[in-house]
Structures are given as C-alpha cells and as structure tokens.
Amino acid sequence: MEIDSRTSDAIALALRFGCPVYTYESIMVAAGILMEEDQENTKQGDPAEDESVPEKTSYSEYSLEELNQMLQSAVENEEYEKAVRIRDEIKKRK
Secondary structure: OOOOHHHHHHHHHHHHHOOOOOOOOOHHHHHHOOOOOOOOOOOOOOOOHHHOOOOOOOOHHHHHHHHHHHHHHHHHHHHHHHHHHHHHHHHHHO
C-alpha cells in the first residue's frame, strides 16, 4: 500500500506499523542528510530476520516483575518504542 502524507504523519505511521519510509534523494540533500551506501550496513529483507530481535517477542510471555525491569531498562537506554509496548502489556494486565 502506498500513502502520500506529511513527513510527521508518515514517520508516526511507519513507527507504529514497522513499515519503511521512502523518499527522494533530493529531499534528503535539502535536509542536509547525505547517505553513503555501505553493503555491510544496508539491510534487505524482513526485519524479523534481524539478529538483534530477541527470540521472545511477545511480552505476554514475561512475568510482571520481568516487564517492570525491562521497562526501566528500556527507558534508561532511551528505547522508547520498546518501552511503550512493554507499558501497554503491563496496563493490559491491570
């Protein structure tokens, strides 16, 4: 599916749904962002195949105590998207 939107809305949607965002090189240059293509850092394919994704991806498998520890760690490490998912799981249990 292709959606035309404002930049802020596109980023918000992409973060929520784990979708890529595409733009033109001219827009990146105008924003002062220069991208160098590096084969080692360029990832293709399914993000679920990323080695950094933990095996336990469903927070429902964790105890409340584990979730609270993970939430604290995520906030300390500024992993706010992860923290939101953990917070939502904690709220769902209350």
